[in-house]
Structures are given as structure tokens and as C-alpha cells.
Amino acid sequence: MTRQMRGGEAAGRPVQPSDTRRASKADQVYENIKEAILSGGLEPGVAIDKIALSERLGMSRFPITTAINRLAYERLVVIEPQHGSFVAKISAEDVRELMLIRRSLEAEIAGDAALRLGAEALAELERSLRYQEAAAAARDYAGFYALDVEFHRLIIVGAQLRHAKEILEGIRTHLERIRRLLLTPPGRLPNTLAEHRSVADALRARNPAAAREAMRTHLIETTVLFETIARERPNLFSA
Amino acid sequence: MTRQMRGGEAAGRPVQPSDTRRASKADQVYENIKEAILSGGLEPGVAIDKIALSERLGMSRFPITTAINRLAYERLVVIEPQHGSFVAKISAEDVRELMLIRRSLEAEIAGDAALRLGAEALAELERSLRYQEAAAAARDYAGFYALDVEFHRLIIVGAQLRHAKEILEGIRTHLERIRRLLLTPPGRLPNTLAEHRSVADALRARNPAAAREAMRTHLIETTVLFETIARERPNLFSA
DNA sequence: GCTCAACAACTAGCATGCCAGACGCTAGTC
DNA sequence: GACTAGCGTCTGGCATGCTAGTTGTTGAGC
Numbered sequence: 001m002t003r004q005m006r007g008g009e010a011a012g013r014p015v016q017p018s019d020t021r022r023a024s025k026a027d028q029v030y031e032n033i034k035e036a037i038l039s040g041g042l043e044p045g046v047a048i049d050k051i052a053l054s055e056r057l058g059m060s061r062f063p064i065t066t067a068i069n070r071l072a073y074e075r076l077v078v079i080e081p082q083h084g085s086f087v088a089k090i091s092a093e094d095v096r097e098l099m100l101i102r103r104s105l106e107a108e109i110a111g112d113a114a115l116r117l118g119a120e121a122l123a124e125l126e127r128s129l130r131y132q133e134a135a136a137a138a139r140d141y142a143g144f145y146a147l148d149v150e151f152h153r154l155i156i157v158g159a160q161l162r163h164a165k166e167i168l169e170g171i172r173t174h175l176e177r178i179r180r181l182l183l184t185p186p187g188r189l190p191n192t193l194a195e196h197r198s199v200a201d202a203l204r205a206r207n208p209a210a211a212r213e214a215m216r217t218h219l220i221e222t223t224v225l226f227e228t229i230a231r232e233r234p235n236l237f238s239a
Numbered sequence: 240m241t242r243q244m245r246g247g248e249a250a251g252r253p254v255q256p257s258d259t260r261r262a263s264k265a266d267q268v269y270e271n272i273k274e275a276i277l278s279g280g281l282e283p284g285v286a287i288d289k290i291a292l293s294e295r296l297g298m299s300r301f302p303i304t305t306a307i308n309r310l311a312y313e314r315l316v317v318i319e320p321q322h323g324s325f326v327a328k329i330s331a332e333d334v335r336e337l338m339l340i341r342r343s344l345e346a347e348i349a350g351d352a353a354l355r356l357g358a359e360a361l362a363e364l365e366r367s368l369r370y371q372e373a374a375a376a377a378r379d380y381a382g383f384y385a386l387d388v389e390f391h392r393l394i395i396v397g398a399q400l401r402h403a404k405e406i407l408e409g410i411r412t413h414l415e416r417i418r419r420l421l422l423t424p425p426g427r428l429p430n431t432l433a434e435h436r437s438v439a440d441a442l443r444a445r446n447p448a449a450a451r452e453a454m455r456t457h458l459i460e461t462t463v464l465f466e467t468i469a470r471e472r473p474n475l476f477s478a
Numbered sequence: 479g480c481t482c483a484a485c486a487a488c489t490a491g492c493a494t495g496c497c498a499g500a501c502g503c504t505a506g507t508c
Numbered sequence: 509g510a511c512t513a514g515c516g517t518c519t520g521g522c523a524t525g526c527t528a529g530t531t532g533t534t535g536a537g538c
Contacts (some may be wrong), residue, residue: 024320024521050490060523065490066308073312075402081263082490082529097402100347108343163336167406263491289520299493304520321499321520 025063030070032057037076037087038177044089048077074170076177092230095178098171099223103216105164106152110199110215111208113159121158125200128154129193136193144189151196155203175226182229191221264302268292269309276315276326277416283328287316313409315416331469334417337410338462342455344403345391349438349454350447352398360397364439367393368432375432383428390435394442414465421468430460 023031036042048068054061068085071077079085117125128151135144149172156165195218202210262270272292275281287307293300307324310316318324356364367390374383388411395404434457441449 026521047489062522062524066521069305069308070312073309079490080530082488083531084489093399094402097400100351100400101344101403101406104343104347105340108339112339161336161339163333163410164340167340171402265491286519300520301492301494305491318520319500321518322501323519 025059026066026070029053029057029059029063030067033067033071034076034173037071038173038180040177040181042087044087046087048085048087050085074173076173090178090181094174095226095230096223098174099219099226102168102171102175103219103223105168106155106219107212107216109156109159109161109164110203111212112161113155114203114206114208114211116160117155117158117203121154122200122204124154124158125151125203129197129200132193132196136189141189144192148192148196155199178226178230188221188225192218195221264298265305265309268296268298268302269306271296272306272310273315273412276310277412277419279420281326283326285326287324287326289324313412315412329417329420333413334465334469335462337414338458338465341407341410341414342458342462344407345394345458346451346455348395348398348400348403349442350451351400352394353442353445353447353450355399356394356397356442360393361439361443363393363397364390364442368436368439371432371435375428380428383431387431387435394438417465417469427460427464431457434460 033042033048042048050061050064050068054064057064068077068079072079072085076088077085078088113121128147132144132147132151135147152168153165156168195214198214199211199218202214272281272287281287289300289303289307293303296303307316307318311318311324315327316324317327352360367386371383371386371390374386391407392404395407434453437453438450438457441453
């Protein structure tokens with residue numbers, strides 16, 4: 001549905017580059033708190049003090065409340081009425097489920113993309129792969145991770161799937177939080193690169209079934225990684 | 240992440256039955272407007288007059304604003320800052336994409352459910368199928384539709400997938416809106432019943448691949464139906 | 479020492495008033 | 509007649525104070 005929306009208002013989605021409108025205060029607070037939660041600055045379970053926050057940021061409680069409502073919708077914050085707002089905890093079970101969703105969606109999208117991607121999009125993927133190779137050679141883990149995210153995003157955007165993009169971004173937000181908390185080691189980098197290559201090959205060949213399978217395989221490997229690490233550090237998860 | 244949340248506050252999700260807490264005013268307004276949009280009482284594109292609404296419902300603008308923010312997050316409403324809030328329009332392209340998402344997710348979930356569903360959940364599915372047969376025999380289309388929705392929900396809940404449940408409910412909201420606008424004829428009812436039966440059979444056999452395929456086939460048929468109808472009535476869609 | 483009820487100190491929810499920005503209309507100009 | 513500038517009126521965004529509900533505490537009674 002969705003005419004396009006202004007700079008993130010009433011939604012947690014990234015601002016369209018074409019949208020020159022300034023961000024509202026609620027938008028700023030939203031980004032602010034979200035980043036704090038993702039980075040671990042705000043640990044799971046801690047209460048968010050709206051009044052202190054409003055004083056610190058020099059604004060009224062209204063934008064804070066709006067922002068927290070948004071975060072609650074994304075399940076990054078839990079609101080207990082007449083009691084308080086708290087940073088949502090993490091459960092190990094979520095990893096399994098979020099990856100299941102991501103796996104099924106991205107596999108299907110890859111199949112769709114094999115039929116719909118234009119030459120330009122394919123070229124962009126190819127370029128991304130080159131950068132990934134360079135980052136891998138340079139052992140630039142942070143850079144590679146950013147390119148990894150971008151690679152997946154390119155496929156979704158290329159297939160022109162707005163809703164799926166939003167859903168997957170919401171999922172990635174949660175996975176990103178877990179990833180940062182766990183400090184996922186970048187040991188699988190070469191495998192990831194090879195798997196990306198397989199996906200791109202299938203897309204270029206316009207083979208939907210192969211693209212689906214390649215993406216599914218790739219994300220199964222990622223799931224295994226997540227779950228292995230989660231098992232090694234159970235203390236970070238709540239019941 | 241998600242401790243469970245109170246009666247829908249800051250989210251558009253259904254109230255947990257275990258949650259006895261009363262709904263806030265914002266919750267009520269949210270349900271109110273949502274139902275109006277889904278039923279077509281509020282047509283795509285019309286402006287929502289917050290002040291008139293607050294006067295009519297006997298409350299301040301605050302709960303209205305909160306509710307509309309929530310609806311904007313769900314893409315049922317579009318907020319144009321300093322200008323107005325409008326009922327979101329519908330695009331034909333959305334049908335394709337929403338069904339793609341639903342198809343991939345529910346297929347994967349069916350595969351998961353084949354491994355995880357307990358005897359009780361399987362029995363519930365069986366009972367649902369009996370009711371569906373009864374509704375089909377009685378030509379009770381509305382009843383069958385409700386059972387249809389319930390059938391899919393049972394599988395998701397049985398697989399204990401909270402996030403997927405929420406995502407799919409959001410998607411169903413949009414599809415439901417389209418369905419009602421289009422007044423989808425119930426002609427495929429016998430086929431639907433047979434397809435449901437196939438899914439349940441595969442689940443009982445604990446065969447993930449078969450369950451995935453059965454669900455995928457079922458939803459591909461549904462997609463075709465949606466798109467056929469959408470083609471016949473293009474005037475209902477915006478560009 | 480234990481129980482439980484009353485209270486104090488919080489919170490989110492809500493009401494209300496104001497402000498700034500967007501849009502439509504009109505009047506003035508060419 | 510067409511166009512544009514400016515003004516009025518609408519909207520959402522925000523500030524602030526109040527209300528009601530939850531929770532932890534404390535102290536009285538046993």
C-alpha cells in the first residue's frame with residue numbers, strides 16, 4: 001500500500017534519499033535509541049527513563065513517547081502500561097525463527113530475481129562481488145560485513161520488492177543486535193564469498209531454482225553459525 | 240524479542256487471551272479505524288479528520304494520533320507532515336509481492352511444522368478440516384473463509400513461530416482489505432478444501448518436503464485467483 | 479520474626495494549547 | 509486570460525500539566 005512516506009515518520013524505515021524533508025524530533029530520538037540498543041549501550045532489560053532522556057536531549061516527553069512507541073512496534077522495546085518501558089530481552093529461540101523467516105524469504109526472492117533482474121542490477125552485483133573479494137583479501141572484516149549486507153539488499157531492491165525489503169530490514173535489525181552482542185567472529189568469510197558467488201552465478205544464468213537453492217544453502221550456513229555461537233554463550237540470552 | 244505485550248498497545252497485534260488488561264483508548268481507536276479501512280468504510284485516499292474523530296469519539300486528539308501512527312507503521316495510513324493523514328491506496332503490484340512473501344513463508348513454515356507439530360496440533364487441524372467440509376457442504380462461504388484463516392493460523396502457532404505469525408498477520412490485513420474490496424467470489428472453495436487436505440496429510444506424515452510443496456501449490460493457486468480478479472477490476476487500484 | 483495493608487514514588491496515558499509548515503484561494507500583475 | 513505572490517486556513521508536531529494505575533516499601537498488627 002504505501003505511497004511513499006516521509007522521512008521515517010511513523011515508521012522505522014530508512015529515509016528515502018529523494019526525500020529532502022528534515023527528520024522530526026521523534027525521528028531523531030528513534031534513531032538515537034535504536035542505535036543505542038543495537039550497539040549494546042542500552043542492555044536488554046534496562047528501563048528507559050523518558051523524563052531523563054527528554055531533559056538530556058532538550059525536548060519534551062512527546063517525541064520520546066512517539067519514538068518508543070515505534071520501537072515497541074518493532075519489538076526492540078517493551079512497554080508495560082503504567083509501569084515502564086524496557087529494552088527488549090533476547091531469546092535464543094528467536095535466532096532460529098528469524099533465520100527461518102529470512103531464509104525462506106530471501107530464497108524465494110532470489111528465485112524471483114533470477115527472472116526480473118536487469119542487466120544493470122546484475123552488473124552491480126558483480127561489482128559488489130569484486131569489492132567483497134578485495135575486502136576478503138585485505139582481511140577487512142567490517143568492510144566485508146557491510147558489503148555482505150549490501151549484496152543481499154541489492155537483490156531485493158533489484159527485484160523491486162518493497163514490502164519484503166521492509167520485513168527483512170526489520171529482521172536484520174534484530175539479527176544485527178544479536179550479532180553485535182555475540183561479537184560474531186568473521187571466520188566464515190571465504191565461505192560466504194563463495195556462496196555469494198554461487199547466488200550471483202545463478203541469477204546471471206536466470207535460473208530461478210538454482211538461485212533459490214544457492215541462497216537457501218548460503219543462509220542455512222549462516223544459521224548454523226549463529227546457533228553455534230549462541231550455544232557457546234548462553235548467558236547472553238534470557239529465558 | 241518481545242516479552243509479551245499488553246493489549247495491543249504500541250502494536251497492532253491481537254490481544255493475548257491471557258491478557259486481561261483493558262484496552263487503552265488508543266487501542267480502541269486503532270481497532271476502530273482499522274476495521275473501517277478494511278471494510279471499505281474509509282476508502283483509499285480519503286483524509287482522516289483527527290479533530291472531528293476526537294470529537295465524535297469523545298476524547299482528545301492524543302489517542303487518535305497514537306492510533307494513526309500505528310496504522311501508518313502498518314502502511315494502512317499515510318501521514319503527510321503538516322498536511323494530513325490519508326487512507327493508503329492500493330496498488331495491484333502489492334498483490335503479487337504480498338502473495339510472494341506469504342507463499343515463501345508459509346511453505347517454509349509448513350516444512351518446519353511437519354517436524355514440530357504435536358499430536359494435539361495435528362488433531363486440531365483434523366477437526367478444522369471437518370468443519371471446513373461441513374461449511375463447504377452447507378455453502379457457508381463466510382464460515383469457510385473464517386475456517387480457512389484459522390487453518391493457516393493453526394499451523395503457524397503449532398510451529399511456535401511468533402515473529403512469523405505477526406508478519407503474516409500484517410500481510411493478511413492487507414490482503415484482506417483487497418479481498419473485501421474485490422468481493423472475491425468463493426468459487427474455488429472445493430479446490431481450497433482439497434489443497435488444505437493435502438497439506439494436513441503431509442504434516443501428519445511428518446514429511447517436510449511434501450508439506451512445503453503442498454502449501455506452496457495451495458498458495459500459488461490463491462495467488463492466481465487474486466491476480467485474475469485484480470485484472471478484471473483494475474479501477475479499484477491506484478497507480 | 480512474619481504478614482499484610484496503607485502509602486509514597488514512580489510510570490504511561492491522556493487533555494489541551496500553541497507553533498510551524500503545507501496548501502488552496504484570491505487578488506494583483508503582466 | 510494566464511501567471512504569480514501573498515495571505516488565510518488547514519494540518520501534524522510539540523510542550524506541558526494532570527490522571528490513574530502499578531510497584532516497592534514501610535510500618536503496624538499479630
